[in-house]
Amino acid sequence: MLVLTRKSEEAFRIGDDITVTVLGIRGNQVQIGISAPPEVRIYRGEIYEKIKAENIVSSGLTKDDFSKILEKVK
């Protein structure tokens, strides 16, 4: 992992299109601004992991699971 140290209001660039700016630091919270093109999707790490885990479970359901779900939503 690349580790950079930045002060408040300093930025770094990821490639040509993405800028990440440290907007402010308060206690143990850091406020970060990200400028990126619309095709770059940005997520909080923990929600990304949660949805990814749900997707992986959801990707492998069977026809039996389909019938079970159908019973419940009918």
Add this chain to the structure above:
Amino acid sequence: MVAFETSRFGPIEVQENRIIRFPVGLLGFPRLNRYVLLDYKDTPLKWLQAVEDPDVAFIVTDPKTIAGEGTITLGDDVVRFLQLERDEDLAVLLMLRVDGDKVVANFNGPLAINSNRMVGVQAVVERA
């Protein structure tokens, strides 16, 4: 026509215009970029089958099928990503799965599709 193999439904052949592109994939599946929505047994549920992986298919439904869960709010980032011009082009699908005896809908990660451009993205909804 596009022909591909699926593990649940055998070989499938669909018109090219039925392919929904997910340019950045779904979370955890960044390299699966083409899906087809399959009706199944005349039910309100559908399968969203990956064209590029026979084993990957999601059970999805219109959110209206599931009663009483309020509205889903999509961010401007989703609208921009889909290059959505008209509201009526937007289709939203929720993934469903079983968890023991319960059915769980993934309200955090609804699928948003521009049905005019046939492009989709998994939105990330952080509910308060």
